[in-house]
Amino acid sequence: MRLAVVEDNVELAQLLSRGLQEKGYETDILTTAAEAREAVTSTRYAALVLDLGLPDGDGLSILREVRQRKDPVPVLVLTARGGVHDRVNGLRSGADDYLVKPFAFEELVARLEALLRRPGQMLGRSLQVANLVFDTESRQTFIDDKPQVLSARETTVLELLLRRKDRVISKKLVEDHIFGNAGEVASNAVEVYVHRLRKQLAERGAKVQIHTIRGVGYLLAEEK
Amino acid sequence: MISFKSIFSRIIFLHVIALVITAIFMPVVLYWFLRSAANDLHAQAMREQAGLVAHYLQLRDDGHWTLDLPPALQDLYSQAYGRYAYAVIDDTGHVLFSSSKEQTAIFPQDRRSPEVAFLETRRGDARLSGVSIARRMGEHMVWIEVGEDLAHRDVIIDDIVADFFMRVGWIILPILFFLLLIDVVIFRRALRPLVHASESAKKINPARTDLRLSEESIPDEILPLVQAVNQAFDRLEVGFRVQREFTADAAHELRTPLTILRSRVETLADKTAAAALKRDIDAMSRIVSQLLDIAELETFAIDPAERADLRDICAELAEFAAPLALAQGKHIALSGAADSVRVNGSGEMIARAVRNLIENALNHSPAGQTVEIVVEKPGVVRVLDDGPGIKSDERELIFRRFWRRDRRRSGSAGLGLAIVKRIADAHGAIVKVENRAGGGAAFSLIFA
Numbered sequence: 201m202r203l204a205v206v207e208d209n210v211e212l213a214q215l216l217s218r219g220l221q222e223k224g225y226e227t228d229i230l231t232t233a234a235e236a237r238e239a240v241t242s243t244r245y246a247a248l249v250l251d252l253g254l255p256d257g258d259g260l261s262i263l264r265e266v267r268q269r270k271d272p273v274p275v276l277v278l279t280a281r282g283g284v285h286d287r288v289n290g291l292r293s294g295a296d297d298y299l300v301k302p303f304a305f306e307e308l309v310a311r312l313e314a315l316l317r318r319p320g321q322m323l324g325r326s327l328q329v330a331n332l333v334f335d336t337e338s339r340q341t342f343i344d345d346k347p348q349v350l351s352a353r354e355t356t357v358l359e360l361l362l363r364r365k366d367r368v369i370s371k372k373l374v375e376d377h378i379f380g381n382a383g384e385v386a387s388n389a390v391e392v393y394v395h396r397l398r399k400q401l402a403e404r405g406a407k408v409q410i411h412t413i414r415g416v417g418y419l420l421a422e423e424k
Numbered sequence: 425m426i427s428f429k430s431i432f433s434r435i436i437f438l439h440v441i442a443l444v445i446t447a448i449f450m451p452v453v454l455y456w457f458l459r460s461a462a463n464d465l466h467a468q469a470m471r472e473q474a475g476l477v478a479h480y481l482q483l484r485d486d487g488h489w490t491l492d493l494p495p496a497l498q499d500l501y502s503q504a505y506g507r508y509a510y511a512v513i514d515d516t517g518h519v520l521f522s523s524s525k526e527q528t529a530i531f532p533q534d535r536r537s538p539e540v541a542f543l544e545t546r547r548g549d550a551r552l553s554g555v556s557i558a559r560r561m562g563e564h565m566v567w568i569e570v571g572e573d574l575a576h577r578d579v580i581i582d583d584i585v586a587d588f589f590m591r592v593g594w595i596i597l598p599i600l601f602f603l604l605l606i607d608v609v610i611f612r613r614a615l616r617p618l619v620h621a622s623e624s625a626k627k628i629n630p631a632r633t634d635l636r637l638s639e640e641s642i643p644d645e646i647l648p649l650v651q652a653v654n655q656a657f658d659r660l661e662v663g664f665r666v667q668r669e670f671t672a673d674a675a676h677e678l679r680t681p682l683t684i685l686r687s688r689v690e691t692l693a694d695k696t697a698a699a700a701l702k703r704d705i706d707a708m709s710r711i712v713s714q715l716l717d718i719a720e721l722e723t724f725a726i727d728p729a730e731r732a733d734l735r736d737i738c739a740e741l742a743e744f745a746a747p748l749a750l751a752q753g754k755h756i757a758l759s760g761a762a763d764s765v766r767v768n769g770s771g772e773m774i775a776r777a778v779r780n781l782i783e784n785a786l787n788h789s790p791a792g793q794t795v796e797i798v799v800e801k802p803g804v805v806r807v808l809d810d811g812p813g814i815k816s817d818e819r820e821l822i823f824r825r826f827w828r829r830d831r832r833r834s835g836s837a838g839l840g841l842a843i844v845k846r847i848a849d850a851h852g853a854i855v856k857v858e859n860r861a862g863g864g865a866a867f868s869l870i871f872a
Contacts, residue, residue: 215688218691
């Protein structure tokens, strides 16, 4: 799988690219906006790692051009400024996610993989955390390679949590996914499903933990 | 000297003084003019009368003088009328003719000079004022004196002079008052551009450095001041821009090397050393971020149109902080208002303030405990922790830059709460520190 790393700092670009190669990705390093423009139009990348501060232009303008061509390539934006403004601008211009420098390399990989695992993207069909594996095509859950039977709604919740492993998904998002626009939903409905899922996973020996962030949402992480 | 705050009242005050002086002096001067005009008229009348008397004076061949005044003139000088008097004196001082019964001269002090002399004398109660003119007749010189009893003169001219204040002078006062009213209007109009200029100056702040004072309709006297102020604003704007650019550049120049450093450390074979280095780098990254925040806050001002939702901000921050908290074995929870809590202000800046409060709370909470974020209407964010709390003598100190309770502890620069305070101040919000009943600290950000 080929990734484009658009970063004007050659040293950082090389470090990132080396790290990504170790994880099994091929990478192209692009250090100017002009290079990046040419490369992203001629090559089909699995994802773009895009630094916003480029010497010959704003990374955001490249992003806008990509989106104007209706290119669905996932874009992870890197920015030196952590302001909400920059973030909102980046996401509005079509970034799928962003990371504020300095970031941990594992974080970059995790975010990239989350993007690549999105429906329709290139990374494999399965989501895995510890001994828990989820096949996104067959929507089948495995614990220690043993298939598990979960209800459709429990499966939906699990997929959401797995796609955003180690990050919070809001209660509202879960609600929307389970019930769609079904209108009135009992206020504790989501809690009930999450509680049930948590119990099921624990009983079946999954080494994952679903944390409740009260008032915010849920987070799935590897069991410590 | 009384000092006035406003130019307007200063001008009006000085103007009133000027009007009072005018109101006093103008009638006095006019009176004086009127009087001297009356005196001139009198002197001229006297000279003409003396000339007329001289006209009827004759020196006969026998050396006798005759004065044949026509009856009209005789009446004028009659004792009965008592207003005018004449006398003719020869060069020895002998009175040749006189309108008085006693045949005396009018002016005893008459020196009989060749020029016209203006003289005055008292006779009983009467005050006689008149002239003495010299005439040469043959070889003789005679002086004709004519006088008028000034007590009688008021019949015509002195009436005018004396009644001046009563009849004419008073009109000066309303005229001056009216003038004052007109001037008030004029001054107001003249000062209006200044008032407008100061109003537009009020709107200029770090968020709106692009505004300038209008130079249109500014009077020439004040234009240089307005231009100078505008030039000062130009320089200020450049200063702000340079500072903002510097902050942006500094962010990039500092954060990229830190990212490189971190990535490089991750490739180290010695995982224990790598972990320690990563912690150091994270602490340093945090300090760099806070310093950049502080630098950015120097040029920050609220856009009055901006609104922020405290509930949204806190939910996003809780999502962001939850993985960090869990990694430290701590928890985060959000409670309070279920819907939007809107306040005036910059969402980005408020988020930074609350984020610092959350980080602060997490740092001071023991493992296993929950940092609680509470959003309340109409505009309050509380961050509650289970840490040691804040001693009462430290409640002011903690908001100082670089203040730390324990200087030996690394990983904190003591900037977080200073940032919180600065952002709160910029929003006109209050930061309140309390100790919770069950232990721990409660920081409240209260928006007006």
